Amino acid sequence: MLARTFSRVRPRASAPATDAAVKIAVRELTVHYGSTLALDDIALDVPAHRVTALIGPSGCGKSTFLRCLNRMNDHLPGARVGGQVTIDGDPVYDPAVDPVALRKRVGMVFQKSNPFPKSIFDNVAFGPRIHGERDPVRLREIVERTLHQAALWDEVRDRLDRSALELSGGQQQRLCIARALAVGPEVLLMDEPASALDPIATAKIEELIHELKAAYTIVIVTHNMQQAARVSDLTAYFYLGRLIEVGPTERLFTNPDRPETEDYITGRFG
Amino acid sequence: MTGNYRSRRRVERLMFAATGAATGVTLGVLLLLLGYVAYQGVGALSWHFFTRLPAPVGEAGGGMANAIVGSGKLLLTAAVVGIPVGFLGGVYLVEYGRGTLAFAIRYAADVLNGVPSIVIGIVAYALLVRPLGHFSTLAGGVALGLMMIPVALRATEEFLRLVPDTLREAALALGAPRWITIVRVVIPAAMRGIITGLLLSLARVAGETAPLLFTALNNRFWSPGWSEPTASLPVMIFTYAIAPYEDWHRQAWAAGLVLLALVLGANVLARIVMRSGSMRMA
Numbered sequence: 001m002l003a004r005t006f007s008r009v010r011p012r013a014s015a016p017a018t019d020a021a022v023k024i025a026v027r028e029l030t031v032h033y034g035s036t037l038a039l040d041d042i043a044l045d046v047p048a049h050r051v052t053a054l055i056g057p058s059g060c061g062k063s064t065f066l067r068c069l070n071r072m073n074d075h076l077p078g079a080r081v082g083g084q085v086t087i088d089g090d091p092v093y094d095p096a097v098d099p100v101a102l103r104k105r106v107g108m109v110f111q112k113s114n115p116f117p118k119s120i121f122d123n124v125a126f127g128p129r130i131h132g133e134r135d136p137v138r139l140r141e142i143v144e145r146t147l148h149q150a151a152l153w154d155e156v157r158d159r160l161d162r163s164a165l166e167l168s169g170g171q172q173q174r175l176c177i178a179r180a181l182a183v184g185p186e187v188l189l190m191d192e193p194a195s196a197l198d199p200i201a202t203a204k205i206e207e208l209i210h211e212l213k214a215a216y217t218i219v220i221v222t223h224n225m226q227q228a229a230r231v232s233d234l235t236a237y238f239y240l241g242r243l244i245e246v247g248p249t250e251r252l253f254t255n256p257d258r259p260e261t262e263d264y265i266t267g268r269f270g
Numbered sequence: 271m272t273g274n275y276r277s278r279r280r281v282e283r284l285m286f287a288a289t290g291a292a293t294g295v296t297l298g299v300l301l302l303l304l305g306y307v308a309y310q311g312v313g314a315l316s317w318h319f320f321t322r323l324p325a326p327v328g329e330a331g332g333g334m335a336n337a338i339v340g341s342g343k344l345l346l347t348a349a350v351v352g353i354p355v356g357f358l359g360g361v362y363l364v365e366y367g368r369g370t371l372a373f374a375i376r377y378a379a380d381v382l383n384g385v386p387s388i389v390i391g392i393v394a395y396a397l398l399v400r401p402l403g404h405f406s407t408l409a410g411g412v413a414l415g416l417m418m419i420p421v422a423l424r425a426t427e428e429f430l431r432l433v434p435d436t437l438r439e440a441a442l443a444l445g446a447p448r449w450i451t452i453v454r455v456v457i458p459a460a461m462r463g464i465i466t467g468l469l470l471s472l473a474r475v476a477g478e479t480a481p482l483l484f485t486a487l488n489n490r491f492w493s494p495g496w497s498e499p500t501a502s503l504p505v506m507i508f509t510y511a512i513a514p515y516e517d518w519h520r521q522a523w524a525a526g527l528v529l530l531a532l533v534l535g536a537n538v539l540a541r542i543v544m545r546s547g548s549m550r551m552a
Contacts, residue, residue, distance in 0.1 A: 070443060072439065072442065072443060075438075075439075075442060077368065099445075100445045100446075100447055101445070102445075103442070103443055103444065103445035104445045107443065107444070108443035110436060110439065110440065110443075112436055114434070114436040114437055114439070114440040115440075116437060116440065116441075116455055116459070117437075117458070117459050118458075126441070126444060126446075126454070126455075127444040127445065127446075130444065130445065130446050130450050130454070131445060176440070179440075179444065180443070180444065183444055183445060
């Protein structure tokens with residue numbers, strides 16, 4: 001419904017051809033860093049229970065866009081956000097919205113794995129604890145379930161009390177995914193989650209993304225176009241702060257509407 | 271080509287010698303100082319030195335038990351004043367401080383760090399000794415505490431800055447409010463370094479004499495509480511060293527040795543704290 005309205009007002013970005021309900025609707029989103037325009041009038045619908053990939057050259061605004069969805073840009077001095085973002089119809093940029101409640105619904109995994117210098121258990125239990133879960137049995141349950149979900153349980157089950165920093169890079173990243181899931185989010189934002197990992201660890205993360213989309217709506221930023229093609233249902237191409245084209249991944253990679261998109265995915269520029 | 275190489279070799283050797291010599295002088299001065307104080311002081315060190323009060327003028331023997339305890343009480347007071355202010359100030363600067371206010375605080379801390387210690391003593395005298403009407407451990411400790419603030423603040427700030435922003439982001443992205451992020455993630459990650467810095471700031475004021483001269487004054491007897499004048503190792507050293515008695519001079523050396531050992535001990539302890547366990551931060 002929203003998608004149709006949108007394509008009528010703004011025909012230059014194609015509406016996502018997917019039958020899934022819209023989870024996140026973005027309209028007229030503009031971000032300034034100081035006097036620099038980082039995102040210019042973005043409109044995009046993110047479908048529920050699908051993987052949406054954001055691609056584009058460095059500095060094109062895709063990470064900025066991702067960080068708008070859980071208001072992480074609030075913490076950057078000089079960042080100004082305009083326009084509307086809604087999740088299930090709830091406004092994200094409303095003075096009445098508590099960023100804490102929002103980030104409970106919208107989890108995030110970063111490019112560089114960033115486990116806390118705490119034990120594996122305490123890393124995963126951090127989110128539930130700060131949101132008020134005190135019961136050790138429940139905590140244990142959450143930790144075990146999310147570590148399973150992140151396909152890490154078998155590797156760490158015997159050393160939950162060891163420091164998370166002892167894990168390998170790929171394991172740390174999966175731990176960060178488990179940590180994000182432990183809060184019980186509906187949306188998972190991933191900012192180049194595999195860019196620092198070797199191919200085997202990358203394959204594990206990608207497999208994980210496939211499994212997670214049944215339960216979560218995933219938005220992933222990636223520099224790796226093969227990765228976007230492999231994991232995503234929908235791909236959005238950003239360039240110089242603008243959303244050039246968005247469409248079903250297969251269509252976008254085989255038959256893009258816009259010549260700029262074609263240039264980028266065929267490697268003709270950059 | 272060859273000539274060029276030869277001249278580069280010459281410069282290289284010259285620089286190596288110069289830097290090596292400078293290192294040698296630094297180390298030499300430290301070793302000379304430690305060695306000489308130890309040589310002079312060790313003779314007067316005895317069980318009595320640690321357990322007895324100073325002997326009456328003209329009598330040999332006696333110790334500096336009151337000065338050792340006095341220094342301990344002064345440092346405790348200084349820690350109570352200096353650590354909370356320095357620590358919380360450092361947290362503020364890193365986590366909240368922006369713009370002019372942060373600049374002003376940092377600048378004020380640097381200026382305070384450069385204020386001659388005798389001036390700090392005068393301030394404590396005017397603020398505490400005069401209104402209360404007597405010299406006291408409290409006044410001396412507050413003077414030392416004021417001196418600690420900039421050092422503790424800068425140390426806290428420095429180590430908090432080492433905590434990568436990715437850790438703060440991780441906590442915020444999990445829905446942690448700012449203060450929980452600071453208390454549960456940032457400070458624990460930097461704790462080891464902060465403790466080290468605070469220990470060093472304590473060691474730094476342990477040897478201060480000037481701020482104590484007219485705040486804690488001195489005392490040849492036990493100082494029972496916090497509102498009486500007290501003896502302290504630095505002031506005892508000063509008093510004994512300028513006195514005309516041979517025996518007092520020996521005791522001043524011994525006190526110097528004890529003070530040095532104290533400061534050195536704090537430094538070593540700080541290193542141990544720093545090394546033990548993993549200080550790795552993602």
